[in-house]
Structures are given as structure tokens and as C-alpha cells.
Amino acid sequence: MKIGYRTIKTAIGTSLSIFLAQWLGLQFAASAGILTILSVQVTKKRSIKNAFARFFSCVLGLLLGLVLFSFLGYHPVTIFILLLCLVPLLVRLRIQEGFVTSCVILFHLYTTQKVSVAFFTNELAIMSIGLGIGLLMNIYMPSMEIELKKYQQKVEANFRVIMKELVVYLRNHESSWDGHELLETPELINAAKSLAIQNVENHLFRKQDHYYHYFHMREQQFHLLERMVPLISTLLYSVSQGEKIADFLDDLSDHIHSGNTAYVFLDQIWQLKRDFEQTELPKSREEFEIRANLFYFLQEMERYLLIKDEYIVSDSKTQGKSIP
Structure with missing residues (x-):
């Protein structure tokens, strides 16, 4: 009890x-x-x-x-x-x-x-x-920082798993992943946002909460990841662009945290898109469809990173910090 x-x-x-x-x-x-x-x-x-x-x-x-x-x-x-x-x-x-x-x-x-x-x-x-x-x-209220950090770590761990599985799809076109992170993550985010709101109300002169904005940002990113999974899982064979995107995504999955790294990967996204433009035209309909899906995937990943970049800028202004 x-x-x-x-x-x-x-x-x-x-x-x-x-x-x-x-x-x-x-x-x-x-x-x-x-x-x-x-x-x-x-x-x-x-x-x-x-x-x-x-x-x-x-x-x-x-x-x-x-x-x-x-x-x-x-x-x-x-x-x-x-x-x-x-x-x-x-x-x-x-x-x-x-x-x-x-x-x-x-x-x-x-x-x-x-x-x-x-x-x-x-x-x-x-x-x-x-x-x-x-x-x-009610003067004493236990700190929720530790619990919120646990939610943050779990959500980030799930994001890493999802991205790693996308890498597997891109390289092998099959996976034994059961996808339970896709079901668990929105529940974690909703619970964390509720806890973050409660954390704000425990500080008499605080109107905004860093953690609430953080989990709202992750929620927006997760909606994009949900759309990416079925898109990548439909690719039937590899093209050279797919290998480059897999390497990019593998690197990105190793750098999922609350820090400011979005601008680094945005540069890589733009370079990959330039590579698409300079590559020879596809020689078959299948190759055209795969490359079109991969290009759309890059656009979605760009949106994914821009969401993080906007959050970093907004959070830095709120916290009164400069962006590193």
C-alpha cells in the first residue's frame, strides 16, 4: 500500500x-x-x-x-x-x-x-x-523535474528506435520490428504535458514551462515520424540516394536530445536535396517512384528539423539564453 x-x-x-x-x-x-x-x-x-x-x-x-x-x-x-x-x-x-x-x-x-x-x-x-x-x-510541493526528465529520456529513446528502424527499412527493405514505440510515444507525451502543466501551477510567478514546450515540439515531430514509417516501408529496392539518406538518418538518430543540433542536420538535408537535383534522371518508373518518395521523405525530415530549430529559438528567448 x-x-x-x-x-x-x-x-x-x-x-x-x-x-x-x-x-x-x-x-x-x-x-x-x-x-x-x-x-x-x-x-x-x-x-x-x-x-x-x-x-x-x-x-x-x-x-x-x-x-x-x-x-x-x-x-x-x-x-x-x-x-x-x-x-x-x-x-x-x-x-x-x-x-x-x-x-x-x-x-x-x-x-x-x-x-x-x-x-x-x-x-x-x-x-x-x-x-x-x-x-x-500546500507550501511544499515535490519537484517534478526528475519525473519530467524521465519522460524526456523515454520519448527520446523511442524516437531513436523509430529512426533506427527506418534505417533498417532503407537498407534491407524488411524488419521484424513490432512498432510498439509508435503506440507508446503519444501516451508518454500526453502524460508528460499534463505533468508539465502541473509543474507550472506549482510555481506562483511562472507562466510558461520549458518542458511543456519541449513535449509539444516532440509531439509535432512524432506526427511526422508516423507518416514517414509507411512511406519508407513501401520501398522495394535500393537506390544510391536511399543509402545516403540511411546514413544521414542513422547519424541523426544518435543525436536525439534537447540540445541545439538541428542546424547541423539541416545543412546535410539541403546537401542531399542538391545531390538529388544533380543526379541523372531515373531510368524506370519504379526508380522514379522510389526517388520521388525519398525526396518527399527529405522534405518531411526538413520539416522535422525546422520544428526543433524553431523550438530552440523560442526556448532561448523564453529562458533568456543565447543560442550556441
């Missing part, structure tokens, strides 16, 4: 909230623990946003309850009317996250059936302790 850090924080925060509320002699002390449970979120930004939403929704619910209970009395029907009015109001103000917490405070009012300064002081103290401890627990 595995206990996550969020479970531990929730347990510590809840018990601490109830302890403080009881130590201060507050009524409904256990409710402070409930508010803390609701306040412990996955990220820091979400925690702060929800804490403010819950606090204002509690105050709004308390004031609305005070008005309706005063005029209609403390009856279940009043609760019905109160909720019908409260929910649309919270949604309109975009603080609907605080609906449950506001209900907790409202039920305190319904239970006591008495409005006084002491009651308001008690409820404000309960809200402050419950929400405050929840925010305190």
Missing part, C-alpha cells in the same frame, strides 16, 4: 486544524478539519485560487443564509430556497469551488438557529484556521 505526499499533508493538516480549533474553544471545531481537507489541492496556484473562492463563498453563503433564515425561519424549505439562490450566484461569480464549504457554514447557522457576534467570530475563526492550514500544507 502506497501513501502519497498529498494524503500525508491532508492527514497532518486536518488534525492540526481540529487541534487549533479545539484549543481556541471554538464551536464546530471538526469543521475546520473539513475545510482543510477541501483546501489541499494538487498545485500551489490551484490551492490559492480555491482558498479565496471558498472564503468568499462562505461569507456570501453566510450573509444570504442570515437574510433568508431571518425572513423565512429555520426550516428545511428555507434550505431548499437558499441552495437554489446560492448555486447560480456562486457560478455567476466564478467561485463555485466554494459551494461545499459554504454549505458547511450554513448548516452551522441552521443548527444553532441563533445569530450573534460570537457566532460570526466563531465561523470566521473556523474558516481562517481550516483554509489557512490548507494553504500552509
Whole structure:
């Protein structure tokens, strides 16, 4: 059985909230623990946003309850009317996250059936302790850098395998590859992008994330690789250009990483395209089709490298670094 850090924080925060509320002699002390449970979120930004939403929704619910209970009395029907009015109001103000917490405070009012300064002081103290401890627990968030780097390494490893298999197709026109990397890679990229978004929300003053842009770049490149596999697998025999492209692709597969190497391989692509233009015309239809497919493949590889080059430029500007 595995206990996550969020479970531990929730347990510590809840018990601490109830302890403080009881130590201060507050009524409904256990409710402070409930508010803390609701306040412990996955990220820091979400925690702060929800804490403010819950606090204002509690105050709004308390004031609305005070008005309706005063005029209609403390009856279940009043609760019905109160909720019908409260929910649309919270949604309109975009603080609907605080609906449950506001209900907790409202039920305190319904239970006591008495409005006084002491009651308001008690409820404000309960809200402050419950929400405050929840925010305190969310100060610590474990670093996701290690996990994101693991995703990066796995995606790059899959890219290498796919390219190596393309090299095998180009040289041998057959392969025993099962292609599972083509199915696994988009799942890895989607999971990594979600984690990268969560990483941004754990930094209060960060609006962009290097890893998110990196995996978005790899996602665009992967779509091109998906199209290249069936294209290369249809080539039936070798031509001289195919051997050169295989050597190029073999070299490229050994240099798949986050560094700036795209410009080097773009030069090689352009040289290969010039070689195509200077080669004698094909002597058969089969050779023409193969060379046409290979030229199209080079164009796709050029797009593949340009995506990386654009990412390097954009990331360098974001990080405030010069391109090596």
C-alpha cells in the first residue's frame, strides 16, 4: 500500500486544524478539519485560487443564509430556497469551488438557529484556521523535474528506435520490428504535458514551462515520424540516394536530445536535396517512384528539423539564453 505526499499533508493538516480549533474553544471545531481537507489541492496556484473562492463563498453563503433564515425561519424549505439562490450566484461569480464549504457554514447557522457576534467570530475563526492550514500544507510541493526528465529520456529513446528502424527499412527493405514505440510515444507525451502543466501551477510567478514546450515540439515531430514509417516501408529496392539518406538518418538518430543540433542536420538535408537535383534522371518508373518518395521523405525530415530549430529559438528567448 502506497501513501502519497498529498494524503500525508491532508492527514497532518486536518488534525492540526481540529487541534487549533479545539484549543481556541471554538464551536464546530471538526469543521475546520473539513475545510482543510477541501483546501489541499494538487498545485500551489490551484490551492490559492480555491482558498479565496471558498472564503468568499462562505461569507456570501453566510450573509444570504442570515437574510433568508431571518425572513423565512429555520426550516428545511428555507434550505431548499437558499441552495437554489446560492448555486447560480456562486457560478455567476466564478467561485463555485466554494459551494461545499459554504454549505458547511450554513448548516452551522441552521443548527444553532441563533445569530450573534460570537457566532460570526466563531465561523470566521473556523474558516481562517481550516483554509489557512490548507494553504500552509500546500507550501511544499515535490519537484517534478526528475519525473519530467524521465519522460524526456523515454520519448527520446523511442524516437531513436523509430529512426533506427527506418534505417533498417532503407537498407534491407524488411524488419521484424513490432512498432510498439509508435503506440507508446503519444501516451508518454500526453502524460508528460499534463505533468508539465502541473509543474507550472506549482510555481506562483511562472507562466510558461520549458518542458511543456519541449513535449509539444516532440509531439509535432512524432506526427511526422508516423507518416514517414509507411512511406519508407513501401520501398522495394535500393537506390544510391536511399543509402545516403540511411546514413544521414542513422547519424541523426544518435543525436536525439534537447540540445541545439538541428542546424547541423539541416545543412546535410539541403546537401542531399542538391545531390538529388544533380543526379541523372531515373531510368524506370519504379526508380522514379522510389526517388520521388525519398525526396518527399527529405522534405518531411526538413520539416522535422525546422520544428526543433524553431523550438530552440523560442526556448532561448523564453529562458533568456543565447543560442550556441
